[in-house]
Amino acid sequence: MKPLFTATATAIGGRNGHTETSDGIVSADLSVPKEMGGPGKSETATPEHLFAAGYAACFGGAIDYVANQQKKDASKATITCAVSIGPREGGGFGLSVKMRVEDRSIKQAELERLVQEAHEKICPYSHATRGNVEVNFDIVGG
Incomplete structure (x- = not known):
């Protein structure tokens, strides 16, 4: 890189x-x-506050990037990222993420596609967490 x-x-x-x-x-x-x-x-x-703020901002940028490539506007999407910490089965601590993406100006199915592409292809936080941190989405479109 x-x-x-x-x-x-x-x-x-x-x-x-x-x-x-x-x-x-x-x-x-x-x-x-x-x-x-x-x-x-x-x-x-806490470090979890900082991680949640960074991931929410980065993911919002990733969705907007994907939307712009498709001549759509997702610049007003609201991203709420909740980062939890807890003990892992193998010892030590782990993280989990719940991401809420809301943009009622975009149809539900379309927003789901944008989120999927942003998560799988664009967002560096998503790349860094993949396989290491459980990330679940709640997507609310129009």
């Missing part, structure tokens, strides 16, 4: 620390949520 862009971030203190991109655009204090036995400090994020 020939990189087109590289984002760099540094985390100090792991899940109870701070993470920030080298350009300062993303800066987040982190804490372990109460559900995972941590303090769940207010106004803090």
Whole structure:
């Protein structure tokens, strides 16, 4: 792969620390949520928050890219990405993703095709998670 862009971030203190991109655009204090036995400090994020935000934005861009190739407009699609963490059967922890894609200006069947193509061919987050993370979709078209 020939990189087109590289984002760099540094985390100090792991899940109870701070993470920030080298350009300062993303800066987040982190804490372990109460559900995972941590303090769940207010106004803090988790790696799952950051992953969900990135995947939702990237997937929205992938759908819009696919739609544009087909002379359609999906620029107003709303993508909601829920990332869950939990113990794996083989030990350690794993992630699962539930992605809701809504655009009532596009017919249901058409939106389903756009989502499928974006997921299978375009979105780098989808490529990275394939075979590693369960990703389920809820698609709501017009």
